[in-house]
Amino acid sequence: MNLHEYQAKDILRAHGVTTPPGEVVTEPAAAYEAARRFGGPVMVKAQVHAGGRGKAGGVKFCKTADEAREKATAILGMQIKGLTVKKVLVAPAADIASEAYVGIIVDRARKAPVFMVSAAGGIDIEEVAAKTPDKIRYHAVDVRYGLRTFEAMELGFFLYSDVKLARAAAKVMQQLYAAFMATGCSLAEINPLVVTPGGEVVALDGKMVVDDNELDRLPAIEALRDTDSENPAEVDARNHNLTFIKLDGNVGCVVNGAGLAMATMDLVKYYGGEPANFLDIGGSSNPEKVVNALRLITADPNVKAILFNIFGGITRTDDVANGIVTAIKANPLKVPLVIRLTGTNEEIAMKILADSGLAASSDMDTAVQQAVKFAGGSR
Amino acid sequence: MSVFINRDTRLLVQGITGRDGSFHTKQMVEYGTRVVAGVTPGKGGQQFDAVGPDGKAAGVPIFNTVSSAVQATGANASVIYVPPAFAADAIMEAAAAGVALIVCITEGVPVLDMTRVYPFVKERGVRLLGPNCPGLISPGESKVGIIPGRICTPGPVGVVSRSGTLTYEVVYQLTRAGIGQTTCVGIGGDPINGTNFIDCLEAFERDPATKAVAMMGEIGGTDEQDAARYVRDHMKKPVVGFIAGQTAPPGRRMGHAGAIISGSAGTAAEKIEAFEQCGIGVARRPIDFVELIKARLK
Structure with a gap:
C-alpha cells in the first residue's frame, strides 16, 4: 500500500524527523487560506500515488497566496499517470543550501533492509544509480541490532564532511529506520533531505510503501488507506x-x-x-x-x-x-x-x-x- | 533418487489441526509420506486420524511443541500451515528444535519478519523452503506440502519453480507426455525466501538420478539471471526455462510480492535473454517444456 507524502511526513515527524509544516487541502480557496497563514512563498504539491509528480507539473512554487490558489486550481483534477489528483499539500517553501537522498528498501539479494544514501538528492535516484553509481552508498541493516550509531555516522559522513551535519543526518537515518520498521514498510525514502542556510537538516519530501502483509497487524496504518485515489x-x-x-x-x-x-x-x-x-x-x-x-x-x-x-x-x-x-x-x-x-x-x-x-x-x-x-x- | 526429501524423510506438521493443515496432512499420509508427528499447542496427547496408501488407518500423534515432537519421534523435516502472523515464530521454533528441512506453505508472511527469520535459520544450517510456496514432492517417495500427487510420476527431470499452480501445469504436461520427475520443488514467490533457484540447481546437478532440469521463473528481481549464470558456469546437465509475466505492465504488483518489475531489472525480456546467453533452452509456452526436455534427454 502506498502512503501519500503528507502521511509519510506525519509518520516521520512522529519519529522525531524535522519536516516543514504543511496543510492538505482539496479546494483552491483552502490552498489560498493555507498559503496566507504560512505567509511567504509556498509549494503546492499533488498528493497522488505516482512517481514523477514534478515532471508532470504536479509540484509548483508559488510566491503569493493568490498564486497558490491559481496553481492549486490547475493541479487539482489533473491526471498523473492515469490517476486524478484530489488533494494537494501546501507547505512553506524552504531555503535550500544542499539536497541529499536517504532511502531504505527491503533488498531481496541481501535479505535485509538496505540503506541507500547519496549527496546527489532531489532527483530520480534510479538515474543516479544508472549514471553515477559511485555517488550512492549502500548499507544492509542487521535487523537484530538495528542501525547502530557508528553505522549511521558512517552514512552521515558520506553525505556531509561537517561533523554537526553528519551527526544530524545520522540521527535522521536512525529515525527513518525506526519509522520504516514501525510502519511495516518495504520502502521508505526522504528525497530530498535538505540542509537549510541556518544549518538545519530537514526532510522536504517523504515516501513510504507499506508491505500489504503487515496491514492485518497494523490497523492504524491500514486506516491511512486512501481508496479515493486508487482504481x-x-x-x-x-x-x-x-x-x-x-x-x-x-x-x-x-x-x-x-x-x-x-x-x-x-x-x-x-x-x-x-x-x-x-x-x-x-x-x-x-x-x-x-x-x-x-x-x-x-x-x-x-x-x-x-x-x-x-x-x-x-x-x-x-x-x-x-x-x-x-x-x-x-x-x-x-x-x-x-x-x-x-x-x-x-x-x-x-x-x-x-x-x-x-x-x-x-x-x-x-x-x-x-x-x-x-x-x-x-x- | 531425489533431492531434499525421500522415502526416509520423517515429517512433522505444524498447524496439523487447522483447515489447510488437516486437509493436506491427510493427502500426504495417503501419498505415502512418513508423517510422524503433528504440532498444535493445547492439543498435545491427541491423535490426528489419517489413512495410509494401503487403506489402513495411520494416526499421527499430536504434540504441544516442536521440540517435544522431535524428541519423541526423531522428525527431521517440518511443514508449516499456520496463519501468517505466527509463521515466523513457527519457522524459528522448528529451526531451534534441530529440524533439518523446514517447508513453509503459509502465504502472506510480512517480509520484515523474514529479515529476522533468515539469519536465524542460516546460522543453524537449516534448509528453509518458502514461505508462500507449494512445497516439494519426490514422486513415488514422499510429498511435503500441497503439490497434487497424482499429476506427478517418477522419472529423470528435476523441476524448480517460483510459482505454485504454474508448477502443476508444467509437471502435468510432462507427466501426460510420459516424462517423469525426480523431485519438483516450489521455492515460493516472496521477496525473501529460504531456498533459491541456485540451491535447487546445485542439488539437481549432484543428484545422479536427475538428467535434466525444468525451471519456471517470473518477472521481478534477478534470481533467474543469477541462476542462468550458475547453469553456464557450474552445470553439466541440460536446463530448460520459462518466464511468466511477459505481458505484465511495468511497476504493477501481480499477486506475488516477488513479481515487481523495478526499473530495468527483472523484466521477462531481460530474463529470457539471460537464459539464451547461458545455454538454457527457452520454453515460450508451458507445453514447450515437453519437446525441449525430450530432446535433451536423448
Whole structure:
C-alpha cells in the first residue's frame, strides 16, 4: 500500500524527523487560506500515488497566496499517470543550501533492509544509480541490532564532511529506520533531505510503501488507506480477496495462482489475443469468489470473451464450477465463456458444469486459443 | 533418487489441526509420506486420524511443541500451515528444535519478519523452503506440502519453480507426455525466501538420478539471471526455462510480492535473454517444456 507524502511526513515527524509544516487541502480557496497563514512563498504539491509528480507539473512554487490558489486550481483534477489528483499539500517553501537522498528498501539479494544514501538528492535516484553509481552508498541493516550509531555516522559522513551535519543526518537515518520498521514498510525514502542556510537538516519530501502483509497487524496504518485515489475496480477486488489489475485487451482472464495467471496472459498474447486483466482468485477459493470475479470482469465493456484457467491444488475445482453456475444464473453472460479446469475434484466439477449445459476442457492451450478466437481472433 | 526429501524423510506438521493443515496432512499420509508427528499447542496427547496408501488407518500423534515432537519421534523435516502472523515464530521454533528441512506453505508472511527469520535459520544450517510456496514432492517417495500427487510420476527431470499452480501445469504436461520427475520443488514467490533457484540447481546437478532440469521463473528481481549464470558456469546437465509475466505492465504488483518489475531489472525480456546467453533452452509456452526436455534427454 502506498502512503501519500503528507502521511509519510506525519509518520516521520512522529519519529522525531524535522519536516516543514504543511496543510492538505482539496479546494483552491483552502490552498489560498493555507498559503496566507504560512505567509511567504509556498509549494503546492499533488498528493497522488505516482512517481514523477514534478515532471508532470504536479509540484509548483508559488510566491503569493493568490498564486497558490491559481496553481492549486490547475493541479487539482489533473491526471498523473492515469490517476486524478484530489488533494494537494501546501507547505512553506524552504531555503535550500544542499539536497541529499536517504532511502531504505527491503533488498531481496541481501535479505535485509538496505540503506541507500547519496549527496546527489532531489532527483530520480534510479538515474543516479544508472549514471553515477559511485555517488550512492549502500548499507544492509542487521535487523537484530538495528542501525547502530557508528553505522549511521558512517552514512552521515558520506553525505556531509561537517561533523554537526553528519551527526544530524545520522540521527535522521536512525529515525527513518525506526519509522520504516514501525510502519511495516518495504520502502521508505526522504528525497530530498535538505540542509537549510541556518544549518538545519530537514526532510522536504517523504515516501513510504507499506508491505500489504503487515496491514492485518497494523490497523492504524491500514486506516491511512486512501481508496479515493486508487482504481475502483482494484479496490473492489481487494475487498473480496481477489488480486485484479485492469489491462487494455479484450480477453477476460480468471486464474488461480499468480504465476499461472501471468502465464495464461502470456499465452493469450502468444495466440494473437490481448488479455483484458490480471485476476488471481488465489487458493482455498469458495464459490463466492468466483461470483465476484465474474462481476468484475463483465463490468469491463472491452471484454469480448471470458477465459477460466483453473488448476486445482489447494483450490477445489468443484468450488469454482459452483461459482460459475451461480454467477451465470444470477447474471446471464453476454459474451462467450471458455472454461479450462483440471486437478482436485475435477470429475465433480465437470459434472456440475455439464448439468448446467456448460462445456469445459482440461487443456490450457486449447482453451486459450478458443477464447482468443471468440474475442475476435488473432490480430 | 531425489533431492531434499525421500522415502526416509520423517515429517512433522505444524498447524496439523487447522483447515489447510488437516486437509493436506491427510493427502500426504495417503501419498505415502512418513508423517510422524503433528504440532498444535493445547492439543498435545491427541491423535490426528489419517489413512495410509494401503487403506489402513495411520494416526499421527499430536504434540504441544516442536521440540517435544522431535524428541519423541526423531522428525527431521517440518511443514508449516499456520496463519501468517505466527509463521515466523513457527519457522524459528522448528529451526531451534534441530529440524533439518523446514517447508513453509503459509502465504502472506510480512517480509520484515523474514529479515529476522533468515539469519536465524542460516546460522543453524537449516534448509528453509518458502514461505508462500507449494512445497516439494519426490514422486513415488514422499510429498511435503500441497503439490497434487497424482499429476506427478517418477522419472529423470528435476523441476524448480517460483510459482505454485504454474508448477502443476508444467509437471502435468510432462507427466501426460510420459516424462517423469525426480523431485519438483516450489521455492515460493516472496521477496525473501529460504531456498533459491541456485540451491535447487546445485542439488539437481549432484543428484545422479536427475538428467535434466525444468525451471519456471517470473518477472521481478534477478534470481533467474543469477541462476542462468550458475547453469553456464557450474552445470553439466541440460536446463530448460520459462518466464511468466511477459505481458505484465511495468511497476504493477501481480499477486506475488516477488513479481515487481523495478526499473530495468527483472523484466521477462531481460530474463529470457539471460537464459539464451547461458545455454538454457527457452520454453515460450508451458507445453514447450515437453519437446525441449525430450530432446535433451536423448
